[in-house]
Amino acid sequence: MFADTLSKVLPCRSTYLIFSRLKHVQAARYKRSIKGNKPLTYEMAGPPHTIAHIKGWNSWNTCNMLDGLRPAETAIDDEFIRRFIIGTWHDLIASEIIIKRQHNIIRIAAITVQKISVTKMYFLIGYTEELLSYWLQCPIKLELQTVEDRSAVVFKYI
Amino acid sequence: MLNCFRYINIYMLHRTTLLKKPSENIQIFRLTSTTSEKLPSNGDNINIPKYIHRSSTDILKAISSTIQRDPTAAHYKYHDDPYLIPVSNFQKRAYALSQESGRKAAHWIRNQHPDLFNHKVAFPPIEKFYPKVFYDESHELDENELKKVIEKGVVSDAITVYNLLSKNGIEISSDTQQALLELVCFYNNQDDIEEDWIEERWYTQVNKEREELRNTWKSNGFSNSLFSTIKSPNAHHYSTIIQGMSKYNQFEESYKLYKEACEKKLILSINSYNSAIRSAIYVKEGADHKWLHIQEILNQMNDLDVPMNLMTLNSILYVLTTMAISPESKKYALKTIAEAKKFNIEPCLSSFYYLIQIFCSDKKNKSTILVDILNLLEGKTLNIKDIADTNFFVAAMENCRYHLQNFSVALRVHSLLLTGNNYNLIGNSYKESVYYRHFFAILCQNESTELLMKYYNDLVPHIYIPEPSITEMIVKSINVSAAVEFYPKLWSDILMFDQADREPVIVELTNGMAQNLFPSFEQSVKEELGQLAGTIYDSIEERKETGKIKMSWTGSLLGNLIEVCLFGDNIQNATEIIMKLKNNENEIIGVPDSQNITNFLNYCINKNYFNEILICVEYILEVGLEVDLDILISKIIKSMVLSPMQRAHLSKLIGTEHYVEIESKTESVIS
Numbered sequence: 001m002f003a004d005t006l007s008k009v010l011p012c013r014s015t016y017l018i019f020s021r022l023k024h025v026q027a028a029r030y031k032r033s034i035k036g037n038k039p040l041t042y043e044m045a046g047p048p049h050t051i052a053h054i055k056g057w058n059s060w061n062t063c064n065m066l067d068g069l070r071p072a073e074t075a076i077d078d079e080f081i082r083r084f085i086i087g088t089w090h091d092l093i094a095s096e097i098i099i100k101r102q103h104n105i106i107r108i109a110a111i112t113v114q115k116i117s118v119t120k121m122y123f124l125i126g127y128t129e130e131l132l133s134y135w136l137q138c139p140i141k142l143e144l145q146t147v148e149d150r151s152a153v154v155f156k157y158i
Numbered sequence: 159m160l161n162c163f164r165y166i167n168i169y170m171l172h173r174t175t176l177l178k179k180p181s182e183n184i185q186i187f188r189l190t191s192t193t194s195e196k197l198p199s200n201g202d203n204i205n206i207p208k209y210i211h212r213s214s215t216d217i218l219k220a221i222s223s224t225i226q227r228d229p230t231a232a233h234y235k236y237h238d239d240p241y242l243i244p245v246s247n248f249q250k251r252a253y254a255l256s257q258e259s260g261r262k263a264a265h266w267i268r269n270q271h272p273d274l275f276n277h278k279v280a281f282p283p284i285e286k287f288y289p290k291v292f293y294d295e296s297h298e299l300d301e302n303e304l305k306k307v308i309e310k311g312v313v314s315d316a317i318t319v320y321n322l323l324s325k326n327g328i329e330i331s332s333d334t335q336q337a338l339l340e341l342v343c344f345y346n347n348q349d350d351i352e353e354d355w356i357e358e359r360w361y362t363q364v365n366k367e368r369e370e371l372r373n374t375w376k377s378n379g380f381s382n383s384l385f386s387t388i389k390s391p392n393a394h395h396y397s398t399i400i401q402g403m404s405k406y407n408q409f410e411e412s413y414k415l416y417k418e419a420c421e422k423k424l425i426l427s428i429n430s431y432n433s434a435i436r437s438a439i440y441v442k443e444g445a446d447h448k449w450l451h452i453q454e455i456l457n458q459m460n461d462l463d464v465p466m467n468l469m470t471l472n473s474i475l476y477v478l479t480t481m482a483i484s485p486e487s488k489k490y491a492l493k494t495i496a497e498a499k500k501f502n503i504e505p506c507l508s509s510f511y512y513l514i515q516i517f518c519s520d521k522k523n524k525s526t527i528l529v530d531i532l533n534l535l536e537g538k539t540l541n542i543k544d545i546a547d548t549n550f551f552v553a554a555m556e557n558c559r560y561h562l563q564n565f566s567v568a569l570r571v572h573s574l575l576l577t578g579n580n581y582n583l584i585g586n587s588y589k590e591s592v593y594y595r596h597f598f599a600i601l602c603q604n605e606s607t608e609l610l611m612k613y614y615n616d617l618v619p620h621i622y623i624p625e626p627s628i629t630e631m632i633v634k635s636i637n638v639s640a641a642v643e644f645y646p647k648l649w650s651d652i653l654m655f656d657q658a659d660r661e662p663v664i665v666e667l668t669n670g671m672a673q674n675l676f677p678s679f680e681q682s683v684k685e686e687l688g689q690l691a692g693t694i695y696d697s698i699e700e701r702k703e704t705g706k707i708k709m710s711w712t713g714s715l716l717g718n719l720i721e722v723c724l725f726g727d728n729i730q731n732a733t734e735i736i737m738k739l740k741n742n743e744n745e746i747i748g749v750p751d752s753q754n755i756t757n758f759l760n761y762c763i764n765k766n767y768f769n770e771i772l773i774c775v776e777y778i779l780e781v782g783l784e785v786d787l788d789i790l791i792s793k794i795i796k797s798m799v800l801s802p803m804q805r806a807h808l809s810k811l812i813g814t815e816h817y818v819e820i821e822s823k824t825e826s827v828i829s
Contacts, residue, residue: 118242126260127263129261129264138279
């Protein structure tokens with residue numbers, strides 16, 4: 001509606017610009033719940049245009065830069081890593097999984113809930129690091145932080 | 159690229175100066191021009207330094223050398239998160255091994271599904287990431303494959319491949335056969351713990367220590383059969399099997415083979431002569447025989463023109479340690495060292511370790527050989543040359559504790575350990591904790607509490623967690639110097655290390671606290687102590703309820719706690735303890751000191767706490783403590799204003815007649 005009225009006032013080129021903004025207005029924005037009790041983490045609370053302003057990226061790599069290597073494979077690998085970790089650390093991950101690539105090392109950061117004993121957690125750390133490095137054939141490091149309860153990572157309710 | 163940046167910078171600099179002031183700009187140009195003029199005048203004698211070869215990791219090493227250990231951080235193998243950082247020896251071990259066990263699980267999965275892990279992503283390919291190859295009859299094998307397996311050092315695979323090859327009737331060259339024999343002899347026919355399992359190696363060598371002198375050689379194993387298939391074994395074969403056998407303490411057999419080789423007039427490798435020297439411990443008995451045995455082998459080496467090496471020196475010294483009781487051994491040891499010097503052989507750490515053992519076996523005649531050794535070694539970066547090198551630091555520290563009883567020497571040993579990469583020579587977790595046990599014991603016995611706590615704060619808990627006996631020593635040391643400010647820290651550590659169930663530690667701590675109550679302390683310190691006593695009582699009580707601690711309370715312990723509580727005006731906890739005494743009379747061993755109870759009553763009288771007095775008096779009457787109750791009651795009557803109800807309570811407790819008697823006495827005194 002807004003675009004329609006504008007197009008009448010402004011020349012054609014501007015309309016194109018406005019359309020491009022309208023197109024992505026839905027993605028990665030969380031819908032408000034009726035009761036207003038839907039928990040969001042800090043990362044979830046910021047819509048995409050706040051990346052690099054108030055929040056960071058979830059994947060850090062140089063694959064999509066000019067002359068970057070393996071952009072598609074990296075995206076697939078990242079998705080694999082995320083799914084692998086969410087499945088292996090079942091019901092334990094309380095945040096987004098941040099994947100940082102430096103040289104040949106992949107560092108995976110996440111926040112976990114202190115639901116299982118520390119020894120089990122160390123077992124999972126060892127298992128994840130080793131199996132992922134067999135799969136991706138490079139050194140993998142987990143960088144975990146723990147919280148007592150999921151509510152600790154809630155930034156706001158909508 | 160870098161140059162380009164520099165140009166831009168210079169350009170920018172000039173531009174900004176241009177914009178600012180023309181005069182400055184000129185100055186900068188002049189500066190640059192003068193330096194460029196000077197350069198060629200020095201140019202005649204430019205010395206281009208020699209190229210220093212750097213490895214690819216040198217820059218990383220240089221960077222890491224700028225960082226020192228952070229005493230507040232746990233070892234980097236643990237995750238840096240409060241929940242995941244271990245606080246006791248048990249946890250340290252459990253966490254590290256759990257992680258490794260997880261890695262093993264991943265390893266197992268990869269080996270169960272080798273077909274899934276054959277993709278090749280890395281370039282160049284990294285073999286470590288690919289699944290293990292399993293050899294069976296379907297493989298087409300040749301000698302090269304065997305060579306490859308031997309190169310990798312996987313014993314079980316090498317044996318399988320060899321067996322498959324001989325089954326197929328493929329001959330292998332004598333070089334490969336020799337290499338295989340060396341491999342199986344070195345590892346005693348079985349796979350060693352893989353290099354990847356660092357934690358397992360760090361923690362399991364405790365058991366290896368016990369096996370040190372047991373014969374673990376696999377007789378009838380693959381190496382024996384391989385050796386017997388060789389029709390006319392040459393010197394190499396003999397050397398290999400002799401060394402293998404003596405490495406795993408099969409000395410009788412190895413000595414037999416040695417004799418056999420000697421009869422055949424073979425010149426063995428130097429290390430097999432060394433092994434033969436070591437066999438003296440088992441083959442010969444008595445100091446004289448052993449020394450003759452050594453001399454015999456040395457003469458033989460001399461005849462055959464085999465020069466001795468460092469291991470010869472160590473082997474001789476090792477044999478000498480087993481006959482250290484004999485007074486001759488010291489003389490022999492010095493002779494050997496002198497002989498080694500002629501060959502330009504520098505003794506290594508294990509030689510010094512043996513020397514300490516030889517010279518300090520006698521407890522009466524104290525030898526200061528360790529000081530001489532330290533004079534030699536101080537400030538040097540040491541490398542491992544013999545597997546026994548890792549025993550040196552533990553032995554040296556033990557020597558400082560029991561033999562020299564000297565902290566300054568211990569400090570020198572410690573600073574040697576911290577020089578360069580010498581910490582790598584500490585051995586394993588067990589040796590490390592024994593080393594620090596001795597170190598702290600010397601500290602507690604000989605040094606001030608301030609120094610003790612300086613090291614304590616630096617090393618505990620991330621490097622070393624004191625054993626209960628050492629904790630007790632530390633508590634004693636604090637008690638002696640009345641350094642009450644350290645009690646709270648120590649108590650929280652005792653709780654953290656799960657040592658609250660150690661009765662000697664708790665008794666020592668509470669005794670010490672009760673003895674070190676000086677009225678001159680500041681009010682804040684007093685209150686802190688009182689609170690601490692309450693915390694001690696509460697936390698032990700809490701752990702007793704959950705079944706973590708089985709220790710039962712003793713009367714004197716509780717009495718001490720009451721004393722400290724009162725000192726810090728912590729009447730609440732003191733009363734709680736009195737209640738505990740009264741209610742659980744049967745579970746508590748003994749009764750508190752009557753002085754403690756009298757103090758409690760006096761305190762309550764002064765502060766006008768009537769209910770507490772009632773409980774206490776009731777307790778005194780129940781147990782029949784030797785307290786002069788009459789005086790106390792009269793004191794109560796004198797200094798407290800009692801309501802009729804309170805009077806009735808009190809008189810009911812001690813008997814109305816008795817009460818009236820005391821009352822009348824007191825009144826008569828007052829009037």
